[in-house]
Amino acid sequence: MTNLNGGYINPQDRPSGFDDGDDGFGSKKQKTLEDWKREQQERRHLYENAPPPEHISQAPKCIECxxxxxxxxxMDDIFKLKVCKSCVKQHPEKYSLLTKTECKEDYFLTDPELxxxxxxxxxEKPNPHSGTFARMQLFVRCEVERFAFKKWGSEEGLDKEWxxxxxxxxxxxxxxxxxxxxxxxxKTRAQEFTTRLKERKHGKAHVHNxxxxxxxxxNDDGYQVLRRRCIDCGLETEEVSI
Ligand SMILES: [Zn+2]
Ligand SMILES: [Zn+2]
Incomplete structure (x- = not known):
């Protein structure tokens, strides 16, 4: 543990003006006595607010390990979960981050809830898939799951809903x-109906008679030509008889 030199100033970062030697204060970093006093107060404030080092054993520990x-x-700053990095990696079932869409699709949560x-x-993160300024929202699985189980009664309730x-x-x-x-x-019936209507008008699909x-x-080649004519519609055909 660093010797805090009376509790407040680490010898290594004593103000330059107070270094042993003949520089005289103010010469190195242009510090005045007022600067030094203010700095000292800030340091004192900082140390007083820090957890007492001798109680480091009582510092909050990761809730997993x-x-x-x-x-x-x-996890700590945003989701208020005291979990260390390696435990986050080891427990994706609790600490993986979910997009809003995943929350809706996997847990049937709604926009107003989310x-x-x-x-x-x-x-919130800038959305990499959106050209707009819409921000991607990420949720932590354990929080989403806890709410979803409450909403649907239980894990089984959520399954049932699925x-x-x-x-x-x-x-x-x-x-x-x-x-x-x-x-x-x-559609088929309509087509059949139309066909039947036509047939009634013009008779069945025409077979030439x-x-x-x-x-x-x-003809020009000297072959004899035979003509036939449909008695019903008048269509004529020519055949060459060889
Ligand atoms: Zn841990
Ligand atoms: Zn015909």
């Missing part, structure tokens, strides 16, 4: 499928 006293700064500062601590929603989804899919089928059937071949003379 009960050993480390240096906390993960994000926006309530009374319910959740959150870390199943209920999945069922709802598959019912909606089934319903959509049925609707598509119905639409298709109606050709007459016996008529002599059509000879």
């Amino acid at each position: 009960q050993v480390n006293i240096e906390m993960d700064p994000v 926006n309530d500062p009374e319910l959740f601590h959150k870390m 199943h209920r929603r999945e069922e709802g989804k598959s019912q909606r899919r089934e319903k959509k499928y049925q609707q598509e089928m119905l639409k298709m059937r109606m 050709f007459s016996a071949p008529i002599d059509g003379g000879t």
Whole structure:
């Protein structure tokens, strides 16, 4: 432990003006006596507010390992959790950070709940996926989970809600499928109806009813041509008889 030299000033950072030697105060860093006094008061204030070093054994320890006293700064400052860095890494089921979307999708929480500062601590970060100034909000899993279990009654309650929603989804899919089928059937029926209407007007899909071949003379190549004519629609065909 550093000798605090009477409690307040570490010999290594004594004001330059008070160094042993012949510099005389004020010569090195232009410190005046007033500066030095003020500095000394600030130091005293600092030391008095720091936890007494002899009680370092009583400093708060990591709630997981009960050993480390240096906390993960994000957990400590933002989420008010006294957890050390290595424990954060070892327990992602408690300390991993979740996006707002993940909180909604995995725990069925709502925007008003997630926006309530009374319910959740959150870390805000510039959103890497957004060109706008929207900030990404991150939540810590244990806090989100605790609230979700309360909201849905228990962990089982949350599971039940998940199943209920999945069922709802598959019912909606089934319903959509049925609707598509119905639409298709109606479309087919409409087409059939149109076809039948046409048939009633013009008769069934037309099959030509050709007459016996008529002599059509000879063509430019000197072959004999036979003509046939549909008795119903008047369509004519030519055949070359070789
Ligand atoms: Zn720990
Ligand atoms: Zn015809």
